[in-house]
Amino acid sequence: MEKPNDTNFITNTIDKDNSTKKFGGRVHTRFPPEPNGYLHIGHAKSICLNFEIAKKYNGKCNLRFDDTNPEKESEEYINSIKRDVAWLEYNWDEIHFASDYFNELYTYAIELIKNNYAYIDSSSAEEIKKLRGTLTEPGINSKDRNRPTEESLRIFEEMRNGNYEEGEYVLRLKIDMSSSNINMRDPVIYRIKKIRHHRTGNDWQIYPLYDFTHCISDAQENITHSLCTLEFEDHRELYDWIIEKIQHKNKPQQIEFARLMLENNVMSKRKLAELIESKNVDGWDDPRMPTISGLRRRGFTPNSIKDFCSRIGVTKKNSFIEMGVLENTIREELNLSAERVMGVLDPLKVTISNYPKDEEEVVKAPNNPSNKNSYRNINISREVYIDRSDFMEIPEKKYFRLSPGKEVRLRHAFNITCQKVIKNAKGDITELDCTYDSESRDINKGNKVKGMIHWVNAKDCIDVQINLYDRLFTEANPKGLESFNEDSLVEKNNAKIENNVNIDNYDKRYQFERVGYFIRDKKSKDNIIIYNQIVSLKDTWKNKKG
RNA sequence: UGGGCCGUCGCCAAGCGGUUAAGGCAUCGGGUUUUGAUCCCGACAUACGUAGGUUCGAAUCCUACCGGCCCAGCCA
Numbered sequence A: 001m002e003k004p005n006d007t008n009f010i011t012n013t014i015d016k017d018n019s020t021k022k023f024g025g026r027v028h029t030r031f032p033p034e035p036n037g038y039l040h041i042g043h044a045k046s047i048c049l050n051f052e053i054a055k056k057y058n059g060k061c062n063l064r065f066d067d068t069n070p071e072k073e074s075e076e077y078i079n080s081i082k083r084d085v086a087w088l089e090y091n092w093d094e095i096h097f098a099s100d101y102f103n104e105l106y107t108y109a110i111e112l113i114k115n116n117y118a119y120i121d122s123s124s125a126e127e128i129k130k131l132r133g134t135l136t137e138p139g140i141n142s143k144d145r146n147r148p149t150e151e152s153l154r155i156f157e158e159m160r161n162g163n164y165e166e167g168e169y170v171l172r173l174k175i176d177m178s179s180s181n182i183n184m185r186d187p188v189i190y191r192i193k194k195i196r197h198h199r200t201g202n203d204w205q206i207y208p209l210y211d212f213t214h215c216i217s218d219a220q221e222n223i224t225h226s227l228c229t230l231e232f233e234d235h236r237e238l239y240d241w242i243i244e245k246i247q248h249k250n251k252p253q254q255i256e257f258a259r260l261m262l263e264n265n266v267m268s269k270r271k272l273a274e275l276i277e278s279k280n281v282d283g284w285d286d287p288r289m290p291t292i293s294g295l296r297r298r299g300f301t302p303n304s305i306k307d308f309c310s311r312i313g314v315t316k317k318n319s320f321i322e323m324g325v326l327e328n329t330i331r332e333e334l335n336l337s338a339e340r341v342m343g344v345l346d347p348l349k350v351t352i353s354n355y356p357k358d359e360e361e362v363v364k365a366p367n368n369p370s371n372k373n374s375y376r377n378i379n380i381s382r383e384v385y386i387d388r389s390d391f392m393e394i395p396e397k398k399y400f401r402l403s404p405g406k407e408v409r410l411r412h413a414f415n416i417t418c419q420k421v422i423k424n425a426k427g428d429i430t431e432l433d434c435t436y437d438s439e440s441r442d443i444n445k446g447n448k449v450k451g452m453i454h455w456v457n458a459k460d461c462i463d464v465q466i467n468l469y470d471r472l473f474t475e476a477n478p479k480g481l482e483s484f485n486e487d488s489l490v491e492k493n494n495a496k497i498e499n500n501v502n503i504d505n506y507d508k509r510y511q512f513e514r515v516g517y518f519i520r521d522k523k524s525k526d527n528i529i530i531y532n533q534i535v536s537l538k539d540t541w542k543n544k545k546g
Numbered sequence B: 001u002g003g004g005c006c007g008u009c010g011c012c013a014a015g016c017g018g019u020u021a022a023g024g025c026a027u028c029g030g031g032u033u034u035u036g037a038u039c040c041c042g043a044c045a046u047a048c049g050u051a052g053g054u055u056c057g058a059a060u061c062c063u064a065c066c067g068g069c070c071c072a073g074c075c076a
Helices: A009-020 A041-056 A075-087 A098-114 A125-131 A149-160 A210-220 A230-245 A269-277 A292-298 A302-312 A323-337 A540-545
Strands: A028-031 A060-065 A095-097 A118-121 A170-173 A188-192 A206-208 A225-229 A253-257 A339-341 A347-352 A360-368 A371-381 A383-387 A407-410 A415-423 A429-437 A455-457 A462-469 A489-497 A509-512 A516-520 A530-536
Touching: A009 A041, A009 A225, A009 A253, A028 A041, A028 A225, A041 A060, A041 A225, A041 A292, A041 A302, A060 A075, A060 A098, A075 A292, A095 A098, A098 A118, A098 A149, A098 A170, A098 A206, A098 A210, A118 A149, A149 A170, A149 A188, A170 A230, A188 A210, A210 A225, A210 A230, A225 A230, A230 A253, A292 A530, A302 A323, A323 A509, A323 A516, A323 A530, A347 A489, A371 A383, A371 A455
Parallel strands: A028 A060, A060 A095, A225 A253, A339 A509, A347 A429, A462 A530
Antiparallel strands: A118 A170, A170 A188, A188 A206, A339 A360, A347 A383, A360 A371, A383 A455, A407 A415, A415 A429, A462 A489, A509 A516, A516 A530
């Protein structure tokens, strides 16, 4: 594995902080997902960043669920997120929930009201929106902005007790309605929501909003570097304002980085959900999905994902990463570790007419070219299957696989020559009549041939379905479903694989020689054995042809 | 049109006033290899969004432009 690229503008900042003892040389990060959906590769970038930084500086990294909106959140998501983080082999030092701080948050809110930094507003959502101003015009103070402290305190408590309906009142920070930073125009920090929370049940009728919750949660956990994505840059001023006004002893530093975007893919929960709802994919863990669960089912390993994250770097520049970078990481890992077997996607029957009927022999084939001492045995007899793509009746230039009259080697076995092409009434090729050169079992004795193709023994190969995957969209930056790649899934229903494959092992990744890397689909039905193509082998021949 | 950010090779990304402007992916040559894979070797930015300026010296500092992203949820 490559040495991870573990320095970036954030570690530079931390180095500086450490040298000035800003946090006493301490480093404490956190990964703060909202449990309202499944994690994707973009989250993996954040997970790797936060946990790797903690590791690098002998610090800590917490897992914290930002669960302040019970409407969208659930236990199911909490569990899936925990599972995904654990699958990536990261161990959080502490696990917290923003909802654990509801009491402290409430107390801080009261303090802010008392200090004239917050007030209860009876304005409707529409009124608040109207008075907020625009990007170029300042906002206007709410009629309730100077509500007496005692009154705000009383209403706030009544809100908590459930005396009011949703929308009747909100608690707002009193900052500056004319600020050029719209986040500072008296942001709402508490709203009434008469919804049962998945962790606090019916204890609360009011729930704090992100801006109020996040900074205080960080401070409570004594986080030093609060890493988040670019869209929160404008919120930093508010983050710092709140920490200052509540006079918290801890002052975490928020640092923003660019979120991950992949070419020919989408990353937003909404767009991912669209793919599912439109039935273009079969769920959050469809092997084409950029979700952690999708990647896992596809056959990616935790290491390959971490390797990917270290390769793409961390900056403040919005950019799209080519899918090839991701694919390359798993290809590189599997090249070293995956055992080799053979499998044909589109079987074409080959009868070796001069091979004795009812006879069979065993050939040896290395499990991995890196270890010449580990072999597997493969049976071969009179009938084999090869891939249709390895035969061309009228070969194009430089095609050095099988064609009429041509000799190629069956990998690990011997050379065969195509004598006759057999077709059905429609003119489709149904079978090839070939002869073999028994001398060529010894690789030094047969003719030197340029073509080498893979095959399976007809008598004992295993019938499987092989799923080939490609990028989800044809456009680099998809706007919507219009550019969905209809060929993103190709099912090879008649595929056949060598019987050395352990079909009961759902975790073992194989290289089907000359084709790609495969893993048994965890969702295979009992009657159909499905193998997922994790990634193909590089194919410069295909590239050259254009 | 207010504010906050960003612009170094096709895609990422080092670089922090003096370097031949790292590295990875991709691409293109060549070698090894009976996986058109792997592996190895080589090529690949006189150029850092543009234009000025400061300086003996600038991708690095200053100014002005140009281009892109984000912000007007009682979402996070």
